[in-house]
Amino acid sequence: MELQCLKRKKPSYPFTQGAVMGSASGSCSPRGGVFGLSPQAPRHSCKRRKDKLTRVEHTLTPYFDGHLWRKYGQKVIKDAPYPRLYFRCSYREDRHCLASKLVQQVTHDDPPLYEVTYKHEHTCNAAPVPAPDIEADALPTDTSDDAALVLRFGSSGDGGGRNDHGGAAMLLQEQQQYYRPVMHPSPLVMINKFDDSNISQLHACFFPSSHVVPPVVSSCPPFPIIESSPTPPTTSWSPSFPIIESSPTVVPSTYHEGDMFSTLDWDSFIYDLDDHAHFSSENGQFPGNAFSWETSDGNPLAHLRKGIKAEGLF
DNA sequence: AAAATTTGACCTTG
DNA sequence: CAAGGTCAAATTTT
Numbered sequence: 373m374e375l376q377c378l379k380r381k382k383p384s385y386p387f388t389q390g391a392v393m394g395s396a397s398g399s400c401s402p403r404g405g406v407f408g409l410s411p412q413a414p415r416h417s418c419k420r421r422k423d424k425l426t427r428v429e430h431t432l433t434p435y436f437d438g439h440l441w442r443k444y445g446q447k448v449i450k451d452a453p454y455p456r457l458y459f460r461c462s463y464r465e466d467r468h469c470l471a472s473k474l475v476q477q478v479t480h481d482d483p484p485l486y487e488v489t490y491k492h493e494h495t496c497n498a499a500p501v502p503a504p505d506i507e508a509d510a511l512p513t514d515t516s517d518d519a520a521l522v523l524r525f526g527s528s529g530d531g532g533g534r535n536d537h538g539g540a541a542m543l544l545q546e547q548q549q550y551y552r553p554v555m556h557p558s559p560l561v562m563i564n565k566f567d568d569s570n571i572s573q574l575h576a577c578f579f580p581s582s583h584v585v586p587p588v589v590s591s592c593p594p595f596p597i598i599e600s601s602p603t604p605p606t607t608s609w610s611p612s613f614p615i616i617e618s619s620p621t622v623v624p625s626t627y628h629e630g631d632m633f634s635t636l637d638w639d640s641f642i643y644d645l646d647d648h649a650h651f652s653s654e655n656g657q658f659p660g661n662a663f664s665w666e667t668s669d670g671n672p673l674a675h676l677r678k679g680i681k682a683e684g685l686f
Numbered sequence: 687a688a689a690a691t692t693t694g695a696c697c698t699t700g
Numbered sequence: 701c702a703a704g705g706t707c708a709a710a711t712t713t714t
Contacts, residue, residue, distance in 0.1 A: 443691060445706055458705070474705090 427490050434475045434486035439494060441473065452476065461496055469496035 435441070441459035448455050454477035461471040470492040479485040 444708095446691095446693075447704060447706095450703060456704085460706095 425492050429488045429490070430478070430485055431488055432483050432485060434488045437473075437488070439471070449476070453480070454478070461494060463494075463496035467496035469494055471496070 431437075440462040442462045442464070443457060443459050445458035446455050447458070457475040459473050459475065461467075461469040463469045471494040472491045474487075474489040474491075476487050476489075477484050478487045
């Protein structure tokens with residue numbers, strides 16, 4: 373941004389709570405759904421109370437706590453290496469919800485640790501969006517220019533069974549704004565297609581493995597969902613990359629902790645992305661023309677062919 | 687066009 | 701007065 377507001381009206385204080393322009397739609401469900409990647413328990417959770425209405429957590433996933441937030445400010449804090457970000461509930465006006473939170477990065481680890489200070493409980497009755505149990509979701513009915521495909525290799529969350537198509541897009545949105553994914557093999561990948569003029573591109577978001585906490589039980593549709601999707605309308609995105617090989621392996625619809633990888637045979641699941649995917653990564657291109665995923669014990673998970681690089685998003 | 691974010695100004699607190 | 705918190709116009713994104 374080049375131009376700054378040089379002059380502004382003197383606001384009438386005390387503040388009139390709000391006038392934040394445009395709130396989230398009045399729809400009952402939080403739009404899309406913020407990904408709560410591990411809402412069960414923030415890693416390194418360390419709670420302390422400042423007062424009844426405040427609690428502090430330390431987490432790796434400060435933006436995905438199951439609620440929808442609207443950023444309203446950012447401030448450089450004296451002697452702090454990172455700015456403090458101010459958020460309030462997106463339903464502040466709609467539902468007079470006073471919940472707010474402060475997010476401040478506290479370490480520059482990889483991934484970094486954040487301190488999140490919550491103030492007030494949510495009174496918006498917006499159900500917290502469960503963990504990213506975005507199942508493989510090709511959004512076949514999405515007629516917008518954007519479409520997202522989430523390939524869900526593992527499972528996570530509370531098994532709420534949501535199938536919120538907005539969620540995938542939301543995820544990317546959140547991702548783009550907040551995440552600096554590290555390039556670890558991870559059981560979750562999201563491929564998003566968008567139109568950049570006439571050029572279609574695919575973006576993939578790779579989640580730090582540490583962000584994907586093996587869940588309890590979660591349901592997953594058989595993979596690949598692309599194949600089971602009804603014929604997409606021509607106006608929407610159909611995967612432009614053909615599945616040139618796909619294992620007919622029966623994939624269980626329910627995974628249990630500990631077996632979610634071993635039950636899948638991703639080695640035979642190959643996409644041909646040759647002419648369609650342009651990924652970039654701060655780490656550079658993956659060696660060779662293939663990108664494969666492995667579980668921590670070396671078993672193949674997924675195999676994406678041909679010059680795919682992971683999109684680190686920044 | 688509408689929604690969301692950015693960012694300096696302005697306010698409160700100590 | 702300094703530091704932190706919030707506002708809201710401008711800007712960006714969808």
